[in-house]
Amino acid sequence: MVKVLINGYGSIGKRVADAVAMQKDMEVLGVTKTKPDFEARLAVEKGYKLYAAIPERKPLFEEKGIEIEGTIFDVIEEADIVVDCTPGGVGKDNLKMYKEYKVKAILQGGEKAQYVEDNFNALWSYDRCYGKDYIRVVSCNTTGLCRILYAINSVTDIVKVRAVLVRRGADPNDVKKGPINGIVPNPPTLPSHHGPDVVSVIPELEGKIFTSAVVVPTTLMHMHIIMVETTGTTRDNIIESIEKTPRIITVSAEEGLNSTAAIIEFARDLGRMRYDLNEIAVWEESINVVDNEVFLMQAIHQESDVIPENIDCIRSMLEMVDDKMKSIEMTNKAMGLLK
Amino acid sequence: MVKVLINGYGSIGKRVADAVAMQKDMEVLGVTKTKPDFEARLAVEKGYKLYAAIPERKPLFEEKGIEIEGTIFDVIEEADIVVDCTPGGVGKDNLKMYKEYKVKAILQGGEKAQYVEDNFNALWSYDRCYGKDYIRVVSCNTTGLCRILYAINSVTDIVKVRAVLVRRGADPNDVKKGPINGIVPNPPTLPSHHGPDVVSVIPELEGKIFTSAVVVPTTLMHMHIIMVETTGTTRDNIIESIEKTPRIITVSAEEGLNSTAAIIEFARDLGRMRYDLNEIAVWEESINVVDNEVFLMQAIHQESDVIPENIDCIRSMLEMVDDKMKSIEMTNKAMGLLK
Amino acid sequence: MVKVLINGYGSIGKRVADAVAMQKDMEVLGVTKTKPDFEARLAVEKGYKLYAAIPERKPLFEEKGIEIEGTIFDVIEEADIVVDCTPGGVGKDNLKMYKEYKVKAILQGGEKAQYVEDNFNALWSYDRCYGKDYIRVVSCNTTGLCRILYAINSVTDIVKVRAVLVRRGADPNDVKKGPINGIVPNPPTLPSHHGPDVVSVIPELEGKIFTSAVVVPTTLMHMHIIMVETTGTTRDNIIESIEKTPRIITVSAEEGLNSTAAIIEFARDLGRMRYDLNEIAVWEESINVVDNEVFLMQAIHQESDVIPENIDCIRSMLEMVDDKMKSIEMTNKAMGLLK
Amino acid sequence: MVKVLINGYGSIGKRVADAVAMQKDMEVLGVTKTKPDFEARLAVEKGYKLYAAIPERKPLFEEKGIEIEGTIFDVIEEADIVVDCTPGGVGKDNLKMYKEYKVKAILQGGEKAQYVEDNFNALWSYDRCYGKDYIRVVSCNTTGLCRILYAINSVTDIVKVRAVLVRRGADPNDVKKGPINGIVPNPPTLPSHHGPDVVSVIPELEGKIFTSAVVVPTTLMHMHIIMVETTGTTRDNIIESIEKTPRIITVSAEEGLNSTAAIIEFARDLGRMRYDLNEIAVWEESINVVDNEVFLMQAIHQESDVIPENIDCIRSMLEMVDDKMKSIEMTNKAMGLLK
Ligand SMILES: NC(=O)c1ccc[n+]([C@@H]2O[C@H](COP(=O)([O-])OP(=O)(O)OC[C@H]3O[C@@H](n4cnc5c(N)ncnc54)[C@H](O)[C@@H]3O)[C@@H](O)[C@H]2O)c1
Ligand SMILES: NC(=O)c1ccc[n+]([C@@H]2O[C@H](COP(=O)([O-])OP(=O)(O)OC[C@H]3O[C@@H](n4cnc5c(N)ncnc54)[C@H](O)[C@@H]3O)[C@@H](O)[C@H]2O)c1
Ligand SMILES: NC(=O)c1ccc[n+]([C@@H]2O[C@H](COP(=O)([O-])OP(=O)(O)OC[C@H]3O[C@@H](n4cnc5c(N)ncnc54)[C@H](O)[C@@H]3O)[C@@H](O)[C@H]2O)c1
Ligand SMILES: NC(=O)c1ccc[n+]([C@@H]2O[C@H](COP(=O)([O-])OP(=O)(O)OC[C@H]3O[C@@H](n4cnc5c(N)ncnc54)[C@H](O)[C@@H]3O)[C@@H](O)[C@H]2O)c1
The missing domain is CATH 3.40.50.720 (NAD(P)-binding Rossmann-like Domain)
Known part of the structure; x- marks a missing residue:
C-alpha cells in the first residue's frame, strides 16, 4: 500500500x-x-x-x-x-x-x-x-482540452485548434470573488496562456493551438467552444471516438441537459459525492464537422475533473x-x- | 408496506x-x-x-x-x-x-x-x-419558520414574530428564471403572505406574525432574519432548545460556515445525496436575546427541508x-x- | 421634417x-x-x-x-x-x-x-x-459583427470567420429571465444562426462564417471572441482600419477598462444618457494577427448599438x-x- | 467661491x-x-x-x-x-x-x-x-435609514426600529468582489453595526434600533426592510410625511417599478448622469401601519445617495x-x- x-x-x-x-x-x-x-x-x-x-x-x-x-x-x-x-x-x-x-x-x-x-x-x-x-x-481547463483532443487525435490528424474558454468566476463556496455582473476578458491579450499549457502536455501542438478566455459570473462549470481543423474526419467518427475515450461523456440538450446547471443536476441525481462530475461533458447536438473542421461545446467541472x-x-x-x-x-x- | x-x-x-x-x-x-x-x-x-x-x-x-x-x-x-x-x-x-x-x-x-x-x-x-x-x-420557507418557532415556543411564550425572508430566485437547475442582477420585493406589499401560511400550521400565531420577502439572484438557499418578542428568555435557553429540536442545526461562521454557499459546501462534504441539507441551519453567532426579543438568522435549503x-x-x-x-x-x- | x-x-x-x-x-x-x-x-x-x-x-x-x-x-x-x-x-x-x-x-x-x-x-x-x-x-450581435468585419474587410480579404458570442442573459431591467448561475449553450447546435444572420447583410460571407453562442448570467453587454482568417494583414493595419471605421472604439484593459462592467462605467462617466454605448468596444490588447488570422475581443452594448x-x-x-x-x-x- | x-x-x-x-x-x-x-x-x-x-x-x-x-x-x-x-x-x-x-x-x-x-x-x-x-x-445605508426615520419622526415618536439591510455585493464596476452565488450574513452577529452608526447621527435612538444585514449577488442598489414601532400613526400620515421629506421618493411596483433593477431603469430614463438616484426610493405598496408599527421597504442607490x-x-x-x-x-x- x-x-x-x-x-x-x-x-x-x-x-x-x-x-x-x-x-x-x-x-x-x-x-x-x-x-x-x-x-x-x-x-x-x-x-x-x-x-x-x-x-x-x-x-x-x-x-x-x-x-x-x-x-x-x-x-x-x-x-x-x-x-x-x-x-x-x-x-x-x-x-x-x-x-x-x-x-x-x-x-x-x-x-x-x-x-x-x-x-x-x-x-x-x-x-x-x-x-x-x-x-x-x-489545470482543469487544460485537462478538459487534452481529453477532447485525444479523442479527436485518435481518428484524424489535428491541423489547428481554436478554443474559447468561458470560465467560472469562482468555485461555489468562494463568496469573496466576483464578477457579480460582467464579463472579464482574462487575459485580455490573445492568444491566452491556455494554449501553451496544453502544449506542455502535447508538444506536437506547438504553434497549432490558439486559445482565448473570458470569466463570467457563474460557479458551476467552465465551458469550452472548440474548433479543430483536421486532415479529414466525419461527425460519426468523432462521436465514436469520444465514445471510446475514457472520462468524456456526451449529454443531450434535448433530453434536458441544456446548461451547465442541468449537467450539475444530473451529477446530483447520479448520487455523486459533492456532485462531482469527473468526466468532461460534450453536448451531442454541438458536435459537427464542416470542411474537415470539428466543432463542439463541452462543460468542465473544474472542482473534480x-x-x-x-x-x-x-x-x-x-x-x-x-x-x-x-x-x-x-x-x-x-x-x-x-x- | x-x-x-x-x-x-x-x-x-x-x-x-x-x-x-x-x-x-x-x-x-x-x-x-x-x-x-x-x-x-x-x-x-x-x-x-x-x-x-x-x-x-x-x-x-x-x-x-x-x-x-x-x-x-x-x-x-x-x-x-x-x-x-x-x-x-x-x-x-x-x-x-x-x-x-x-x-x-x-x-x-x-x-x-x-x-x-x-x-x-x-x-x-x-x-x-x-x-x-x-x-x-x-412550503420550504414556512417549514423553516415553523421549526425555529417550535424551538423558541418550547422555552418561552411568543408575543410577536417579525421575519424577513431573503429568497433564492430559482432552483439551481432552473436557468430560465431570474433575477440576474437586482432585488425584487416579492410581494411588494407588507406584510407578505408567508405569515398567514405559518398561521395555517400554528393558529395561535394569528395576528402575531409579520413577514416580508425579497427575491435575490442566488439559487442555493433562502435566508431568514428572525425577530421574536417573547415573554422572557435568554440566549442560552434558546440555544439549548434549538439543540433539542429535531431538524435544526447550528453552524458557526467563525468556523468557515459564513454564507449559504459555505453551508452547501458543508452538505457536499458530508456526502449528502444531491447536497441536500434537510435540516435548517441557524447561525450560532447570530443568536441573541435583547429585551426578551430573540434575534437570529437561518438558512433554508429550499429543495430538501x-x-x-x-x-x-x-x-x-x-x-x-x-x-x-x-x-x-x-x-x-x-x-x-x-x- | x-x-x-x-x-x-x-x-x-x-x-x-x-x-x-x-x-x-x-x-x-x-x-x-x-x-x-x-x-x-x-x-x-x-x-x-x-x-x-x-x-x-x-x-x-x-x-x-x-x-x-x-x-x-x-x-x-x-x-x-x-x-x-x-x-x-x-x-x-x-x-x-x-x-x-x-x-x-x-x-x-x-x-x-x-x-x-x-x-x-x-x-x-x-x-x-x-x-x-x-x-x-x-440584431445587436449581428450589428456588432458587421461593423468589425467591415473594418477588417476594408484592409484585407476575409477567408473565413469564426466567432463565439458570449451573450448577456437578460436586459438590465428584466428580472424575470435567467440564468442566475450557469452557462447555457444557446443554441446547443453548431454553427449557430448568427452566422446566417450576418450573411443576410453580407452575402459574400455565405459559407465562410461559423458562429457559436452561449448565454451567461450578466445583463450589461454581450462579448464576442472573433477569429478571422484573411488573405494577409498585420496588427497595425487592423488597428488603423478600426480607427477609421465609424462606431467602433478601442479600449484598453491596462487603463482599467478590463471588463464589460468597466466599459459601462466608462459610458456612465462620459455622461451618456442611460449609459448607452452605441459604439462597439474592441479591446486594444486583444487585437492580434497570427498567420494572417485576425484575433480580437469586442463588447456590444445590446440595448443601444x-x-x-x-x-x-x-x-x-x-x-x-x-x-x-x-x-x-x-x-x-x-x-x-x-x- | x-x-x-x-x-x-x-x-x-x-x-x-x-x-x-x-x-x-x-x-x-x-x-x-x-x-x-x-x-x-x-x-x-x-x-x-x-x-x-x-x-x-x-x-x-x-x-x-x-x-x-x-x-x-x-x-x-x-x-x-x-x-x-x-x-x-x-x-x-x-x-x-x-x-x-x-x-x-x-x-x-x-x-x-x-x-x-x-x-x-x-x-x-x-x-x-x-x-x-x-x-x-x-454611509449610504445609514444615510438611507436617517432619511426615512426623519420622515417618520416628523409625524410620530419612534419607540423601536428594526431594520434588515439586504446589501449589494459590490459596486457595478468592481468585478473582483463577490458573492457570485450565495447570501452572506454580514456581519453574522446580531444586531449589526448599522444601528450604532445611525445613533452616531441620531443619538436619541440609542438602545432603540436593531439592525441586521446580509450581502447578496447584485450590484445595483441596497434594499432595506424597515419596521418602526411608534407611539401612534397612520399610513396616510406616513405617506404625507414622506411626501414632505426631501430626498425620498415613492415608487409604485404596480407601475412597473417592481425591483431595484426597474428603479435603476427609471433613473436611466430620467436621464440622470451615471443613472444616479440620489433620492431614496420607498415602495408605495409596501408602506403599512399595523398596531402603530410602520412597515416599509426602500431601495438605496449606494453610489449616489x-x-x-x-x-x-x-x-x-x-x-x-x-x-x-x-x-x-x-x-x-x-x-x-x-x-
Ligand atoms: N478549484 C479549482 O477549480 C481547481 C481546478 C484544478 C486545479 N486547481 C489547482 O489546485 C490547487 C489548489 O486549488 P484549490 O482550488 O483546491 O484551492 P483551495 O483554496 O480550495 O485549497 C487550498 C488549500 O491549501 C491550504 N493552504 C494554503 N496555504 C498552504 C500552505 N502553505 N501549506 C499547506 N496548505 C496550504 C488552504 O488552507 C486550503 O485548504 C491550485 O494550484 C489550483 O490552481 C484548482
Ligand atoms: N423547489 C422548491 O424549492 C420547493 C420547495 C418546497 C415546496 N415546493 C413545492 O413543491 C411542488 C413541486 O415543486 P418542484 O420545485 O418540485 O417543481 P418542479 O417543476 O421541479 O417539478 C414538478 C414536476 O411535476 C411535473 N408535472 C407538471 N405537470 C404535471 C402534471 N399535470 N401531472 C404530473 N406531473 C406534472 C413536471 O414535469 C415536473 O417534473 C410545488 O407545489 C412547489 O411549490 C417546491
Ligand atoms: N433589447 C435588446 O437587447 C435588443 C437589441 C437589438 C434588437 N432588439 C430587438 O428589438 C425588438 C424590441 O426589443 P426590446 O428589447 O425593445 O423589447 P421590450 O420588451 O423592451 O420592448 C417591447 C415593447 O413593445 C411593446 N409591445 C408589446 N406588444 C406590442 C404590440 N402588439 N404593439 C405595440 N407594442 C407592443 C411592449 O409593451 C414593450 O414596451 C425585438 O425585435 C428585439 O429582438 C432588442
Ligand atoms: N461606493 C459606495 O457604495 C459608497 C457609498 C457611500 C460611502 N462610501 C465610502 O466612500 C469612500 C470611498 O469609497 P468609493 O466607493 O468611492 O471607493 P473607490 O475605491 O471607488 O474610490 C476610492 C478612490 O481613492 C483612491 N485612493 C486610494 N488610496 C488613496 C490615497 N491614499 N489617497 C488618495 N486617493 C486614494 C483610489 O484610487 C480610488 O480612486 C469609502 O469610505 C466608502 O466606504 C462608498
Whole structure:
C-alpha cells in the first residue's frame, strides 16, 4: 500500500484524499490544514489523520478541540508521495521542502510548467512521467482540452485548434470573488496562456493551438467552444471516438441537459459525492464537422475533473502500473465513473 | 408496506421518492413524469416504475427508449397515498382525481391552504393531520419558520414574530428564471403572505406574525432574519432548545460556515445525496436575546427541508405511527439526518 | 421634417425615439405603448405623443391619469415611416397593418430576415436598402459583427470567420429571465444562426462564417471572441482600419477598462444618457494577427448599438441622404458618438 | 467661491466633484488620483485639475500622457475644505495631513465615527456640524435609514426600529468582489453595526434600533426592510410625511417599478448622469401601519445617495448657509433632484 500525503486540504485536496482512499493500492497517510475550520473538523470525522501545514498553527486546532496528529514535518518522511494541493504559487515554494525530504511530489495546475519535470494527463503523458519525481497535473481547463483532443487525435490528424474558454468566476463556496455582473476578458491579450499549457502536455501542438478566455459570473462549470481543423474526419467518427475515450461523456440538450446547471443536476441525481462530475461533458447536438473542421461545446467541472488524473499520476510516478489504460480503468472503477 | 405513488417527479418529487425508498415501512409504488427527459431515464435506472402523468404522452417515452409501465390511471388505485409534487397550482386541480379514485393525497407548498383539510409540519400538526385524507405539507420557507418557532415556543411564550425572508430566485437547475442582477420585493406589499401560511400550521400565531420577502439572484438557499418578542428568555435557553429540536442545526461562521454557499459546501462534504441539507441551519453567532426579543438568522435549503416532513405526513395520514417524535426519529434515522 | 412613428416603446423603442428627436431632419410623430407603466408616464413627460398600441387598452392609460392621444390607428396614416420596436415575432405580425396603411416600416433584429426586403447595416447595406419599404435592422450581435468585419474587410480579404458570442442573459431591467448561475449553450447546435444572420447583410460571407453562442448570467453587454482568417494583414493595419471605421472604439484593459462592467462605467462617466454605448468596444490588447488570422475581443452594448443604425435606415428608406457616410456622420454628430 | 479639493477620485469622489461643480457657491479646486487610468483621463477631459495623491506616482501619469498639475501637496493649502473620498480606512490616516495643513475635511462612511467631531446627515445634524472642522458623512445605508426615520419622526415618536439591510455585493464596476452565488450574513452577529452608526447621527435612538444585514449577488442598489414601532400613526400620515421629506421618493411596483433593477431603469430614463438616484426610493405598496408599527421597504442607490449630503456638509462646515432646509434646496436644485 502506497502512502500518500495530501498537503493542502481545500477544494482539490479533499477530493484527492477521498479518491486515494477509494483505491485498493494506495492509502491516505494524512492531510494537512492551515486553519481549524469546518473542513478540518470533517477531515478528522472521516478518519483522516490531520497535520498542521504551518507548524506554529498547531495550537489553534487544539484550542478548537480538533484532533491534530502533529505538523507536516512529523509525517512527511513516511510518505511515498505528496500530492500538493495548496493555492496556486504555494506549491512551487513547497518543492524545496519535498526535495529536502527526498519525497516525490505532484503539483497542481495553479503552478507553472517550468518548475516540474513534466506535465501530466493520463491519456497523453502517463508514460513520459513514469518514475519521475516532480510532476504537475495540469489545470482543469487544460485537462478538459487534452481529453477532447485525444479523442479527436485518435481518428484524424489535428491541423489547428481554436478554443474559447468561458470560465467560472469562482468555485461555489468562494463568496469573496466576483464578477457579480460582467464579463472579464482574462487575459485580455490573445492568444491566452491556455494554449501553451496544453502544449506542455502535447508538444506536437506547438504553434497549432490558439486559445482565448473570458470569466463570467457563474460557479458551476467552465465551458469550452472548440474548433479543430483536421486532415479529414466525419461527425460519426468523432462521436465514436469520444465514445471510446475514457472520462468524456456526451449529454443531450434535448433530453434536458441544456446548461451547465442541468449537467450539475444530473451529477446530483447520479448520487455523486459533492456532485462531482469527473468526466468532461460534450453536448451531442454541438458536435459537427464542416470542411474537415470539428466543432463542439463541452462543460468542465473544474472542482473534480483533475482528481482521477492525480490518482493515475501517483501510479505513474511510483511505477505501480505500467499500462496507462489499466491505471485509468482501475481509477475509474474505484471512483465509480461512468467511463 | 405502505404503497406510495409520487405524482410529479421534479425537484421535490424525486427527493420524496428517494426518501420513501429509504424507509422500512413504506415503498415507492411508482413515479409519474410528463416528459421523457434525463430525470425520467434516471428514475428507471434507479428502479422506480415510471408512469405517464399525462396519458397521451406515453408514446414519447417509448420513442426515446425509456421503459414506461403505463399511465397514472394504471396504477393510482393500487396506491395507499399519492404524494403530489406537481408545480404550484396543478396539485389543486389533481385533487379531483384523487377524490374520484378515493386515494389519500399530500399536496405541496405551492398550493393554497384552503383546498386541504389541514396543513402539515411534523412538530406542530402531526396529531391534527392524523388519519386525514387531504393534507398540504407547507412550503420550504414556512417549514423553516415553523421549526425555529417550535424551538423558541418550547422555552418561552411568543408575543410577536417579525421575519424577513431573503429568497433564492430559482432552483439551481432552473436557468430560465431570474433575477440576474437586482432585488425584487416579492410581494411588494407588507406584510407578505408567508405569515398567514405559518398561521395555517400554528393558529395561535394569528395576528402575531409579520413577514416580508425579497427575491435575490442566488439559487442555493433562502435566508431568514428572525425577530421574536417573547415573554422572557435568554440566549442560552434558546440555544439549548434549538439543540433539542429535531431538524435544526447550528453552524458557526467563525468556523468557515459564513454564507449559504459555505453551508452547501458543508452538505457536499458530508456526502449528502444531491447536497441536500434537510435540516435548517441557524447561525450560532447570530443568536441573541435583547429585551426578551430573540434575534437570529437561518438558512433554508429550499429543495430538501420539506422532504422528511412528507415522510412524516404519510405516517400521520395513514395512521402508521401515533407519536410524532417517533415518526420524526424513524425518518431522520432512515435518511441519515444529523438530528 | 420626416415624421417617424415608433410602435413599441420598450428598450429599443424609447432609444429610437430619443435618437430621432435629436436629428435635425426628422421628428417623433408619436410613440405607442401597451401598458400604462412608468415608461408611459415618462414618455408623456418628455413630450412624446402617446398612443395605445392595442386600442382596447386606451382606457387603462386614462384611469392612471396618463395623457393619451388616441390609438395607433389615429396616427399611423400621418407617419412617413414606422419604426417597429415590438418584441420579437410581433413585428412580423404588424407588417400586415403597415402594408394596409401603406406606410414604410423598419423591423428589428428579433424578426426573421425572410419577412423583409432586405437587412440593414449602415456600413454594408445602406445603398441596397435605399428607397425600399420594409427593412429589418439586424440584431445587436449581428450589428456588432458587421461593423468589425467591415473594418477588417476594408484592409484585407476575409477567408473565413469564426466567432463565439458570449451573450448577456437578460436586459438590465428584466428580472424575470435567467440564468442566475450557469452557462447555457444557446443554441446547443453548431454553427449557430448568427452566422446566417450576418450573411443576410453580407452575402459574400455565405459559407465562410461559423458562429457559436452561449448565454451567461450578466445583463450589461454581450462579448464576442472573433477569429478571422484573411488573405494577409498585420496588427497595425487592423488597428488603423478600426480607427477609421465609424462606431467602433478601442479600449484598453491596462487603463482599467478590463471588463464589460468597466466599459459601462466608462459610458456612465462620459455622461451618456442611460449609459448607452452605441459604439462597439474592441479591446486594444486583444487585437492580434497570427498567420494572417485576425484575433480580437469586442463588447456590444445590446440595448443601444442598433439605435444609430435605425436612424440611418430611416434616411436610406426615405431617400433623405444618398451617401451612407454622410448619414452616419449626421447621426453620430446628433447623438454625440465618439466616432 | 469656496474652493473644494477632492482627495480620491473613485465612485464617490467623481460624483462629489461633479456635484460641487454644479453649485453656484463652490468650485472644484482639483481632484487627486493614485493611478493613471481611464477615470484620470476623463477627469482631465472634464476640466478638473488633476494631482497625484501619492507623490511618487506623478511620473506614471506623465508617461501615459495624462496632464497632471502636481501632487496633493502642491494644492492642499489653497483648499477651503478637502472632501476625502479614499477607500475605507485611508481617510482616517489622511486626517493627520489635513490637520497639519490646517484644512477642514470631510470623511466618508467607510471611516469610523470616533475619528471625527460629528457625523453628518443634512436633515438631522446640519446644525450640529456647523462650523466644525472634521466631519464624517455617514454611509449610504445609514444615510438611507436617517432619511426615512426623519420622515417618520416628523409625524410620530419612534419607540423601536428594526431594520434588515439586504446589501449589494459590490459596486457595478468592481468585478473582483463577490458573492457570485450565495447570501452572506454580514456581519453574522446580531444586531449589526448599522444601528450604532445611525445613533452616531441620531443619538436619541440609542438602545432603540436593531439592525441586521446580509450581502447578496447584485450590484445595483441596497434594499432595506424597515419596521418602526411608534407611539401612534397612520399610513396616510406616513405617506404625507414622506411626501414632505426631501430626498425620498415613492415608487409604485404596480407601475412597473417592481425591483431595484426597474428603479435603476427609471433613473436611466430620467436621464440622470451615471443613472444616479440620489433620492431614496420607498415602495408605495409596501408602506403599512399595523398596531402603530410602520412597515416599509426602500431601495438605496449606494453610489449616489450620499453625494448631496457631502454638498450640504461643506456648506455647514464652512458656515455658508445657516438654514439646513435652504442648503438642501440649493443642492437639490443645482443637482436636479426630484425633491
Ligand atoms: N478549484 C479549482 O477549480 C481547481 C481546478 C484544478 C486545479 N486547481 C489547482 O489546485 C490547487 C489548489 O486549488 P484549490 O482550488 O483546491 O484551492 P483551495 O483554496 O480550495 O485549497 C487550498 C488549500 O491549501 C491550504 N493552504 C494554503 N496555504 C498552504 C500552505 N502553505 N501549506 C499547506 N496548505 C496550504 C488552504 O488552507 C486550503 O485548504 C491550485 O494550484 C489550483 O490552481 C484548482
Ligand atoms: N423547489 C422548491 O424549492 C420547493 C420547495 C418546497 C415546496 N415546493 C413545492 O413543491 C411542488 C413541486 O415543486 P418542484 O420545485 O418540485 O417543481 P418542479 O417543476 O421541479 O417539478 C414538478 C414536476 O411535476 C411535473 N408535472 C407538471 N405537470 C404535471 C402534471 N399535470 N401531472 C404530473 N406531473 C406534472 C413536471 O414535469 C415536473 O417534473 C410545488 O407545489 C412547489 O411549490 C417546491
Ligand atoms: N433589447 C435588446 O437587447 C435588443 C437589441 C437589438 C434588437 N432588439 C430587438 O428589438 C425588438 C424590441 O426589443 P426590446 O428589447 O425593445 O423589447 P421590450 O420588451 O423592451 O420592448 C417591447 C415593447 O413593445 C411593446 N409591445 C408589446 N406588444 C406590442 C404590440 N402588439 N404593439 C405595440 N407594442 C407592443 C411592449 O409593451 C414593450 O414596451 C425585438 O425585435 C428585439 O429582438 C432588442
Ligand atoms: N461606493 C459606495 O457604495 C459608497 C457609498 C457611500 C460611502 N462610501 C465610502 O466612500 C469612500 C470611498 O469609497 P468609493 O466607493 O468611492 O471607493 P473607490 O475605491 O471607488 O474610490 C476610492 C478612490 O481613492 C483612491 N485612493 C486610494 N488610496 C488613496 C490615497 N491614499 N489617497 C488618495 N486617493 C486614494 C483610489 O484610487 C480610488 O480612486 C469609502 O469610505 C466608502 O466606504 C462608498
